[in-house]
Amino acid sequence: MIESKKRAGIFFILAFILALVAGYLVYEKVKELNAELGGMTEIYVAKGDIASRVLLQENQLTVMEIPNKFVTDSHITDIAEIRNKVSVVPLSAGDMLTKNMIKPVSNLKDQNHRLVSIHRTENIQFDQVIEALDRIDIIVSSDEETTTFLTDVPVVYAQGTEENFQGVAVELSTEDAEKLIHQQNYAEYIRILKANVGNDAQVSGNDQEETEQAKE
Numbered sequence: 001m002i003e004s005k006k007r008a009g010i011f012f013i014l015a016f017i018l019a020l021v022a023g024y025l026v027y028e029k030v031k032e033l034n035a036e037l038g039g040m041t042e043i044y045v046a047k048g049d050i051a052s053r054v055l056l057q058e059n060q061l062t063v064m065e066i067p068n069k070f071v072t073d074s075h076i077t078d079i080a081e082i083r084n085k086v087s088v089v090p091l092s093a094g095d096m097l098t099k100n101m102i103k104p105v106s107n108l109k110d111q112n113h114r115l116v117s118i119h120r121t122e123n124i125q126f127d128q129v130i131e132a133l134d135r136i137d138i139i140v141s142s143d144e145e146t147t148t149f150l151t152d153v154p155v156v157y158a159q160g161t162e163e164n165f166q167g168v169a170v171e172l173s174t175e176d177a178e179k180l181i182h183q184q185n186y187a188e189y190i191r192i193l194k195a196n197v198g199n200d201a202q203v204s205g206n207d208q209e210e211t212e213q214a215k216e
Contacts, residue, residue: 040065044076046091055105056082061097074098114177115156118184118192119167128194129165132157135196136170138180141189149183150176152195168192 042063050060058079066075076082076097085102118138120126130136132155140149153170160166172180183190 039068041068041071041075041077043071044079044082044097046093046095046097048093050087050091052088052090053086056085056087056102058082064094064096074100076102109154109171110173112174113171114174115169116172116177116180117167117169118180118190119159120165123188124167124184124190124192126165126167126192129162130155130158130168130192130194131161134158134194136168137193137195138183139191139193140183140187141191142187149190150180 042065044061045064047060047062050056061079061082071077076099081099082097082102084105086105087097087102089101091097118124134155135152136155137148138150138153140147150172153172155168156171158165158168170180
């Protein structure tokens with residue numbers, strides 16, 4: 001009986017030693033693989049279903065670790081990269097976000113509107129440097145007449161400033177966008193005027209009183 005206990009004890013010790021050796025070998029192998037893969041990096045994936053063309057929110061995403069060896073420039077590794085962006089494709093839980101599937105959110109006020117670029121060329125002249133949020137009037141000239149083609153058109157963004165000013169992008173209905181592109185292609189001359197973007201100055205209370213007294 002004592003001999004049996006001794007043998008059992010020896011087997012137990014040998015099994016324990018073998019388990020330690022196996023654990024060490026596995027640990028070393030994992031370490032070697034990690035070194036080969038270059039560590040791990042967190043990338044952003046969808047936490048649940050996300051519809052396309054909807055502004056991405058941080059709470060819709062979670063992180064997943066992948067080996068550095070497989071990380072590319074297209075992976076999203078910084079949450080700042082998704083701010084004010086939408087996905088152009090619908091996403092399901094676990095889907096990875098990549099830079100080629102996200103786009104900046106549109107600044108257009110109406111989904112049926114379109115952006116049309118107007119660049120300074122030989123036949124397109126800007127009377128002033130235009131900035132984003134300005135409004136413009138578009139005057140078109142042909143052999144027969146000069147007419148105001150569009151008025152009070154909102155400018156979404158401008159390209160360049162001062163002497164480097166190159167042009168603007170304006171927001172138009174699809175119908176007006178088509179007409180403007182036609183004019184850009186075929187009009188003899190187009191002139192862009194900066195429109196008045198403010199309301200008439202409001203008369204202050206004191207000034208109004210003085211005006212009324214003067215009338216009396």
